[in-house]
């Protein structure tokens with residue numbers, strides 16, 4: 001029986017991993033973040049296989065969140081399995097999960113901090129995560145339901161810094177089958193069935209209901225939406241980068257357009273509204289001509305550059321700042337998070353931390 005290869009699911013996972021690693025120089029170290037679940041276990045096995053043939057070093061990291069009975073023993077089991085998969089070194093990372101932003105977010109923050117620390121310490125060129133197309137679909141559905149822009153609907157990227165997600169094009173069914181095909185028994189996290197978690201309800205109830213009512217292929221379609229949105233978001237962000245660079249006024253005091261707003265306050269007010277450290281000044285004229293999608297991105301960027309925390313800066317804040325461009329009728333300072341204010345003066349928008357002096 002010539003050409004007897006591995007089971008199709010095993011081959012699919014290996015192919016996906018090979019593609020995700022094909023730019024790494026021989027001798028580079030790749031680490032798999034493995035919880036012991038089907039997705040990351042299939043990923044770990046494929047990575048050990050692919051790496052040895054590609055001249056890469058491959059290791060494994062498993063995080064013990066210390067949140068469930070026996071989590072330390074499970075982490076130790078995953079570590080014990082690693083050498084047989086061709087993964088050396090293998091480490092269990094014990095983390096302390098804080099309380100910020102809900103239990104899921106806190107566990108995730110602690111996990112990524114530990115993974116990044118270990119990757120740095122071991123000199124890894126990449127850390128692989130086992131997110132699949134189904135995880136992507138869940139993410140996109142959640143974000144759609146919350147009301148999101150294209151960047152957010154783009155879901156999880158295949159690469160971000162050190163992190164790579166080789167399995168985004170494969171369904172969970174494939175990772176489960178791959179484990180089966182290799183005789184590996186994945187660990188079933190009881191949290192993955194706990195309906196108190198939003199993500200579990202999306203996975204166990206919402207997506208099956210959508211498939212039931214709309215027909216199969218919803219997860220694939222949502223993942224495709226993410227890919228299309230990513231292209232669009234990349235294009236718009238690129239345009240916004242250029243527009244931002246164009247709009248920034250380096251030295252507001254010498255801007256030739258400074259007197260173009262007849263309704264603005266006298267010259268002396270300029271020093272009161274900043275131009276201090278971190279302040280950002282944009283010329284209004286070019287902004288007004290931009291498509292709204294690009295202009296809102298430019299305004300968002302300016303607010304962040306002036307010190308607004310990205311996580312706290314909502315679309316509503318940016319829209320309010322936009323009214324200073326497109327609906328100008330002498331408004332006062334618009335407040336955005338981080339104590340940053342936006343004022344319109346002399347044909348410019350100034351984003352600054354200092355409070356504006358009252359305009360008479």
Ligand SMILES: Nc1ncnc2c1ncn2[C@@H]1O[C@H](COP(=O)(O)OP(=O)(O)OP(=O)(O)O)[C@@H](O)[C@H]1O
Pocket residue numbers: 032033034035039040061062063064065108111128129130131135
């Ligand atoms: N305990 C763990 N140890 C190591 N890696 C883990 C652990 N938990 C999750 N991961 C990694 O993260 C991937 C996604 O896991 P999961 O979907 O459970 O987490 P998540 O909270 O959705 O992650 P994310 O925050 O990245 O969306 C896994 O495939 C695995 O690569």
